[in-house]
Amino acid sequence: MESALAEDEGRAPRPADLRRIGIDPDFWYPVAQSRSVPPNKVIAASFAGRRMAVFRSASGAVAALEDRCAHRQVPLSMGVVEGETLRCCYHAWAYRGNGRISQIPYLTRETERPPRGVTAYPTRESGGLVFVFPGDPAKAATTPLPSFPQLRSGTHKVMRFSRTVHCHYSFMHENLLDMNHQFLHRGVLGKIRPDLLGYESGPGFVEARYRFTSDGGRKDRGAGLLSAEGIGGRESPDVLTIRTGYPYQTLELVPDGETETAFSLWVAYVPVDAAQRTCHVQGMLMIRKPRFAAALTLAWPFMRRFTERVFAEDRMAVEAEQRAWDEQGEDRNNEIFPLILELREVLRTSGVPIDPAASPCGGAAGSGTACGTVVPS
Numbered sequence: 001m002e003s004a005l006a007e008d009e010g011r012a013p014r015p016a017d018l019r020r021i022g023i024d025p026d027f028w029y030p031v032a033q034s035r036s037v038p039p040n041k042v043i044a045a046s047f048a049g050r051r052m053a054v055f056r057s058a059s060g061a062v063a064a065l066e067d068r069c070a071h072r073q074v075p076l077s078m079g080v081v082e083g084e085t086l087r088c089c090y091h092a093w094a095y096r097g098n099g100r101i102s103q104i105p106y107l108t109r110e111t112e113r114p115p116r117g118v119t120a121y122p123t124r125e126s127g128g129l130v131f132v133f134p135g136d137p138a139k140a141a142t143t144p145l146p147s148f149p150q151l152r153s154g155t156h157k158v159m160r161f162s163r164t165v166h167c168h169y170s171f172m173h174e175n176l177l178d179m180n181h182q183f184l185h186r187g188v189l190g191k192i193r194p195d196l197l198g199y200e201s202g203p204g205f206v207e208a209r210y211r212f213t214s215d216g217g218r219k220d221r222g223a224g225l226l227s228a229e230g231i232g233g234r235e236s237p238d239v240l241t242i243r244t245g246y247p248y249q250t251l252e253l254v255p256d257g258e259t260e261t262a263f264s265l266w267v268a269y270v271p272v273d274a275a276q277r278t279c280h281v282q283g284m285l286m287i288r289k290p291r292f293a294a295a296l297t298l299a300w301p302f303m304r305r306f307t308e309r310v311f312a313e314d315r316m317a318v319e320a321e322q323r324a325w326d327e328q329g330e331d332r333n334n335e336i337f338p339l340i341l342e343l344r345e346v347l348r349t350s351g352v353p354i355d356p357a358a359s360p361c362g363g364a365a366g367s368g369t370a371c372g373t374v375v376p377s
Helices: 002-009 137-142 150-155 170-179 179-187 221-226 293-328 338-350
Strands: 029-033 040-046 050-056 061-064 079-083 084-085 101-105 124-126 129-132 154-163 191-203 207-216 237-245 248-255 263-273 279-288
Touching: 029 040, 029 050, 029 279, 040 079, 050 084, 050 129, 061 124, 061 129, 084 179, 150 154, 150 279, 154 248, 170 237, 170 248, 170 263, 170 338, 179 191, 179 207, 179 293, 191 338, 207 338, 221 237, 237 263, 237 338, 279 293
Parallel strands: none
Antiparallel strands: 029 129, 040 050, 050 061, 079 084, 124 129, 154 279, 191 207, 207 237, 237 248, 248 263, 263 279
């Protein structure tokens, strides 16, 4: 049925294999932290194989341009910011934030000017992140930009993180939403029993609630501090609410007997390469400030160490999943958890097919042949 509808609408049907589904570009995606782009600085970024030069002009405005000079195709991210323009490092062609050429130093009046410059992507900032809109620019104005009320209120302190993970973005969504993998973190969290309290799903979202109960074992001190257990610790359960609201993901933890979150997580998985086998994780962990601010300052290094350990273990697992897909050339998972089956359908129906020419495995899904392309960790 979907193939027939796709044919009527003039588009390609979505593959059954989720790992061949690309992320929908018609959303705002974080490609850099704001602090990494100070005034008069340019950096290289990428979205699904589209290379971008992100720069901040002298006035503080941020822009994202196609990362190639219209002249000789040299990356503009190698260039220099001068005032409100980005100048190519090779022949000094200058570009405004809208991608138009503002100056060619050696051009005479008699020389015909190039008809246009390079592609400019709508760019905005929120929560200390630089967002670009890589899809249809006409949709940018009506597509909501993620907002972070906890940061505006001043009630939370933020821990930002930016990491590259060699896997399809869907593996990351599954990892966070499926809390049955806590055995992976036994050395950090001790023995944890996650009980699914319930979940709901609809167009573009899946939300699940878990109760986490400790069954003993040694737990990293940072885990207790992060969940507001205090110095003495406690063994009461926590309730986690995890939501994939396409294309982002959030997590909130509420200690037992409380109404306010101890911390909340916001994260986006931004594909880097055209085949979307690598993603850049941009996220923020927003931790509620205690009555005595100095306590959070003292606990911060322990919390940071804990989050880094958990992320390293998750990365190990999802990259192993990606290597298996690459070796087998198809998705041979035997998933049985209804929640993750719902999530996969949301991701599949919300995304767009990846161009087969960009895929490391090339041919049709289900061929059963090995890909032969293994992305290194």
